[in-house]
Amino acid sequence: MSSAEPHPDEERLIARAVRGDDQAxxxxxxxxxxxxxxxxxxxxxxxxxxxxxxQDTMLxxxxxxxxxxxxxxxxxxxxxxxxxxxxxxxxxxxxxxxWQSEEQALQGIRFQAALxxxxxxDALEALGGLQYEQRVPILLKYYYGYAYxxxxxxxxxxxxxxxxxxxNGLGKLRKELKTDEET
Amino acid sequence: xxxxEGDIEREQEQFFNDRLKGHLEQWDSSIVPPPVHExxxxxxxxxxxxxxxxxxxxxxxxxxxxxxxxxGGMLLLWQSSYVFFAILQAxxxxxxxxxxxxxxxxxxxxxxxQR
Numbered sequence: 022m023s024s025a026e027p028h029p030d031e032e033r034l035i036a037r038a039v040r041g042d043d044q045a046x047x048x049x050x051x052x053x054x055x056x057x058x059x060x061x062x063x064x065x066x067x068x069x070x071x072x073x074x075x076q077d078t079m080l081x082x083x084x085x086x087x088x089x090x091x092x093x094x095x096x097x098x099x100x101x102x103x104x105x106x107x108x109x110x111x112x113x114x115x116x117x118x119x120w121q122s123e124e125q126a127l128q129g130i131r132f133q134a135a136l137x138x139x140x141x142x143d144a145l146e147a148l149g150g151l152q153y154e155q156r157v158p159i160l161l162k163y164y165y166g167y168a169y170x171x172x173x174x175x176x177x178x179x180x181x182x183x184x185x186x187x188x189n190g191l192g193k194l195r196k197e198l199k200t201d202e203e204t
Numbered sequence: 205x206x207x208x209e210g211d212i213e214r215e216q217e218q219f220f221n222d223r224l225k226g227h228l229e230q231w232d233s234s235i236v237p238p239p240v241h242e243x244x245x246x247x248x249x250x251x252x253x254x255x256x257x258x259x260x261x262x263x264x265x266x267x268x269x270x271x272x273x274x275x276g277g278m279l280l281l282w283q284s285s286y287v288f289f290a291i292l293q294a295x296x297x298x299x300x301x302x303x304x305x306x307x308x309x310x311x312x313x314x315x316x317x318q319r
């Protein structure tokens with residue numbers, strides 16, 4: 022599973038943060054910042070949105086850290102909070118068209134890759150072209166290795182819907198990549 | 205012959221590993237998050253908690269204000285008609301009971317979501 026390396030002193034820091042220690046919480050958030058940003062950028066494929074969602078996720082974590090029970094890793098908890106915020110944001114965005122179009126956002130990421138002199142492969146292009154409802158479960162299941170039940174809970178959908186979105190999403194990717202190979 | 209669910213899952217995972225995982229790992233390792241100064245995290249926590257305290261204080265004031273209105277109204281009703289007062293009390297008790305039961309189930313669900 023792709024996950025953040027835990028802070029060497031994570032358990033003690035979490036215990037202090039849960040008790041209300043601001044410095045411990047700041048240390049934890051700083052340690053998980055890069056991991057969270059990378060996750061948000063991969064699921065959103067939209068740089069400005071990923072930056073906003075990282076901040077919102079951290080604010081939500083600050084609000085809820087008192088109730089964190091260490092049943093899961095802190096990185097998993099942050100992913101669950103971030104995923105829920107992203108799903109909510111996309112549902113709202115579909116009503117208000119607040120964010121830039123997916124194509125514009127993807128252009129920004131392609132441009133960023135070109136600046137770093139890196140190629141932007143067809144596979145990532147195809148992943149970026151998927152609807153977020155399919156992209157999120159694909160990344161959570163096969164890149165991060167989470168269970169169907171966890172993904173269903175975070176996306177607020179039944180397990181069967183997660184499975185069908187994975188099936189349909191991967192089917193589209195397969196078709197897209199096959200077409201690219203042929204042309 | 206119809207494929208078993210396990211076989212389909214394995215096939216999907218294989219496809220992902222063959223065609224996407226490597227590219228994703230490469231991209232992942234090249235992503236550089238916008239630089240944030242160490243102090244910014246401490247400030248975010250401090251300001252986030254201050255905002256939270258402010259929000260809770262505002263909610264508490266609103267609660268006291270509404271309570272004052274409700275209690276004032278109840279006193280007026282008590283003075284004008286015992287019967288109406290009793291009926292309203294009965295409805296209020298029933299409403300509070302339903303609210304508590306619904307709230308209990310909702311908070312259980314929210315706690316599960318937080319984990």
